[in-house]
Amino acid sequence: GFGERKAKAERMFSLMDGFLKNDPFSLQKDILHHVEYTVARSRFNFDDYEAYQALSHSVRDRLIERWHDTHTYFKRTKPKRLYFLSLEFLMGDAALGNGGLARFSACQMDSLATLDYPAWGYGLRYEYGLFRQIIVDGFQHEQPDYWLNFGNPWEIERIHVTYEVKFYGTVEDVDRNGEKHEVWIPGETVEAVAYDNPIPGYGTRNTINLRLWAAKPSNHFDLEAYNTGDYINSIVNRQRTESISNVLYPDDRSHQGKEMRLKQQYFFVSASLQDIIRRFKEAHNNFDELPEKVALHLNDTHPSLSIAEIMRILVDEEQLDWNKAWNIVCKIFSFTTHTVVAEGLEKIPTDLLGSLLPRHLQILYKINSNFMEELKKRIGLDYNRLSRMSIVEEGAVKSIRMANLSIICSHTVNGVSKLHSDTLKMRTFKDFYELWPEKFQYTTNGVTQRRWIVVSNPSLCALLSKWLGTEAWIRNADLLTGLRDHVDNTGFRHEWKMVKRLNKMRLAEYIETMSGVKVSLDAMFDVQVKRIHEYKRQLLNIFGIIHRYDCLKNMDKNDRTKVVPRVCIIGGKAAPGYEIAKKIIKLCHAVAEKINNDADIGDLLKLVFIPDYNVSVAEMVIPGADLSQHLSTAGHEASGTGSMKFLMNGCLLLATADGSTVEIIEEIGSDNLFLFGAKVQEVAELREKGGALKVPLQFARVLRMVRDGYFGDKDYFKSLCDTVEVGNDFYLLGSDFGSYLEAQAAADKAFVEPEKWTKMSILSAAGSGRFSSDRTIREYAERTWKIDPCQCPF
Ligand code: GPW
Known part of the structure; x- marks a missing residue:
């Protein structure tokens, strides 16, 4: 009975001394405890790394306690839950993602926890995260990131939370109550094991879960191997199945036609859905209530096999009628697309899909033929439009269009900024927008101020709290507008400048240790850090730097005293197979070599490439920037989130619209x-x-210098130069160059008036509140997912 349970709970509580305490003495005690019993070193003799391990275990204990309380509370109150499905999460030390999309997922998890939403993140536990970039002689080399080498204290291995994931095989007809049904007879089984990563909210006890799956061979009795007596080979095969979750694909927008990538996607989808359905069935005995209790979010098309998989579970396993299942499924999915151009959309060749997942391919064909029938009723026999909207692309390679599938099955299709959404409606998904205008929404991206100010810029954090008179902005970034009230206060502006200087000092030291280049703190620190892509136009930046150098060389010595000294900082990784991006990195180094060794130029201009740009490097670079560049050709960057981090840190932006x-x-x-x-x-x-x-002539001149070998190796740079030659310049570097130089000149002009610059810097940070991922998540929760906060009361 209830009384008995309560008595038991009270006894447990007293045995545990209540909750773990957070005062310094209790923490010290716990740390020593973990040194001795977890790390198994003597408490009289341990090194820094072991101290870190012991400390993290002490923190982990507290996270686990909160995690348990939060989930017990969710279980008891049964709110509608959000399941955020993403193949990438760029948390920080764990680099399980590529770039903006993955870091945005991580920021959203932080906001979901802080705002007390009953949410789960699902992803893959890659053993090799994004490669480490090293630069040898100006060229990028990739090194594997085996991040689990020293163990990972922040995860909880759930050896009992495992599911079987099946691949290959055939589809066979079975008789079910006199009716013919198709079912999948799979050929290979892999086991998925859960690893839980607690995500604590800020200023709340709520701690949610990021559940990552790892593959391990199933212990299923392997009759084949037993019969043939081929013991050794059966072990080798087991190891192959383990490799599914081994490595993150390092290309941040095209993994087309790769079998292992498809296996990863399905492995992830199958394990997550089994887990979600199991949890739902614990509290329900039919599926009618699924849409009231479960929201599934597709982070881009990467998890969109979920749609076929959930239909398979409901129809083949749970034996629901197809139409009934379809009506339920269409109420639970929402979809965010992060891309602009149709060519970038994910497609899976039907040959590949049919061999790996034969039943899923059938289901996709059936979804499509039903959709085509319905569409004909709505739009008539407009065959061009029908074929554009079909899930199946009939071409040289017949394939499944994952975006079309996601749109058809989702109740909401989200863009990541206003401009992006307009492009989706007017171009990329025009046909669908005309059919279902109400499905299309946009929710502008955001970033979490907890990491991008509180953790990465502690001095700014203190300054903000002092002048706003409260720390409440950490949970409510709209309060940052309060800074506007102080912008005319010289004392405040002085402190603001001091904070920037301190961060520039920290960055200058880092630059010196990484590249040996000494930089002046009086120079403008001008930063462009992001993945290297032609559309992001790092080349425009480098051409601007060459132009600046050329001007300095041709300038009267007296005029040089009026020049604003610059430290240009560029960083970012190129996908290993992306030749042009790799050439951009090499050119950057070649130009840096020339400029930095030109004694005649001295502190007036420096160029440094920061190797291995990642979350930790970003935490150092962003607070120390005066100016940051966001140069994508208009219409190509879906949102961009780097700019928001710079804005929060009082860095001025130089950007395209x-x-x-x-x-x-x-x-x-x-x-x-x-x-x-x-x-x-x-x-x-x-x-x-x-x-x-x-x-402009200046552009032609800079291009000539590179072509003529002014920065060495003209043969190597030729193909790079060709991409921006008149007539071939798809990203319009040449036609934007003039206005780019004008914007740069305007930045120089503003920088020589420190008071003006500082005001602009303050007003940038003051206007950054809207770009908190808290605002993003609240919008999604209220408009798209229809979930309510659920705060664990302790
Ligand atoms: F191609 N983004 C990314 F659209 O980082 F899927 N990786 C990707 O593979 C894709 C997009 C994809 C980025 C966008 O480029 C950026 O504009 C956006 O801010 C970010 O996703 C988060 O929405």
Whole structure:
């Protein structure tokens, strides 16, 4: 009975001394305890790493306690839960993702926990995270990131939470109550094991879960191997199955047609859905209530096999009628797309899918034929449009269009910024928008101020709390607008400058140890850090630097005293197979070599490439930046989230009117950033001009210098130069160059007036509140997922 349970709970509670305490003495005691009994070193003799291990175990204990309380509370109150499905999470030390999409997932987890939402994250526990970038002689080399080498104290291995995931095999007809049904007879079984990563909220006891799956061979009795007596080979095969979760694909937007990638996707989807359905069935005996209790979010199309898998579970295993299952399924999925161009959308060849997942391919065909029938009733026999909207692409390689599938089955299709959403509606998914305008929404991305200010910039954090008179901005970033009240206070501005200087000092030291280059703290620290992509136009930045160098060389010595000294910092990884991106990195090093060794130029201009840009490096670089560059050709960056981190840290932006920059301008005003370049509606027209496009002389001159071998190795750089030659310049570097130089000149002009610059810096941070991922998550929760906060009361 209830009384008995209560008595038992009280006894347990007293045996455990209540909750773990957070005062320094209790923590010290726990740390020593873990040194002795977990790390198994003597408490009189342990090194720094062992101290870290013991400390993390002490923190972990507290997280586990909160995790348990939170989940017990969720179980008891049965709120509708969100399941956030993503193949990538870029947490920090664990680099289980590529770039913006993955870091955005991590920021969203932080906000979900802090805002007390009953949410779970699901992902893959890759043993090799994103490669480490090392630079040898200016070239990028990739080194494996075996991040689990020293163990991972932050995860909890759940050896009993395992599911079988099946692959290959055939589809066979079975008779079910006199009716013919198709079922899958799989050929290979792999086991998925859960690893839980507690995600604590800030200022709340709620601690949610990021559950990552690892593959291990199933202990299923392998009759085949037993019969043939091939014991050794059966072990070798077992190891092959283990490799599914081994390595993250390092290409951040094309993994088309790779079998292992498809295996990863299905492995992830199958394990997650089994777990989700099991949890639902614990509290329900039919599926009618599924849409009221479960929201499934597709983070891009990567997890979209979920749609076929849940239909298979409901129809083949749970024996629901197809239409009934379909009606339920269409109410539970929402979908965010992070890409702009249709060519970037994920496709899976039907040959590949049919051999790995034969039943799923059938289900996808059935979903499609039903959709095509319905569509014909709505739009008639417009065959071009029907074929554009079909899930199946009939071409040289017949494939499944994962985006079409996701749109058809989701109740909401989200863009990641206003501009992005407009592009989706007007171009990429125009046909679908005209069919279902109400499905299309946008929720502008955000970043968590807990990591991007509180952790990465402690001095700014203290300053903000002091002048806002409260720490409440850490949970409510809208309060940052309060900084506007102090912008005319010289004392405040002085402290603001001191904080920036301190962070520049920290960055300068890092630069010196990494590259040996000494930089002046009086120079403008100008930063561009992000994945290397042609559309992000790092080459435009490098060409601007070459132009600046060229001007300095040709300048009268007296005029040089008026020049604003610059430290240009570039960082980012290139996908291992992306040749042009790798050449951009090499060119950056070649230009840096020339400039940094030119004694005549001295502190007036420096260029440093920061190797191995990652979350930890970002925490150092972003607070120390005066200016940051976001140069994508208008219409190509879906949102961009780096700019939001810089904004929060009082760094001025030099940017095109692309992605979320449009919303940033709404918040801080166009006077407080340096905007340049063609607008999105001008881009198509400019491209049409082709060879007749006007390009400034300075651009031609810089291009000539590179082509002529001024920075060495002209043969190597030739193909790179060709990509921006007039007539071939898809990303419009040439036509934007003039306005880019003007924006740079405006930045120089503002920097020589420190009071003006500081005001712009303050007003940037003051307008950054809207770009907190707390705002993003609240919008998703209320509009898309329809979930309510559920705060564990302790
Ligand atoms: F191609 N993004 C990313 F759209 O980091 F899927 N990796 C990717 O594979 C894709 C997008 C994909 C980025 C966008 O480029 C960036 O604009 C956006 O801010 C970020 O995702 C988060 O939405």
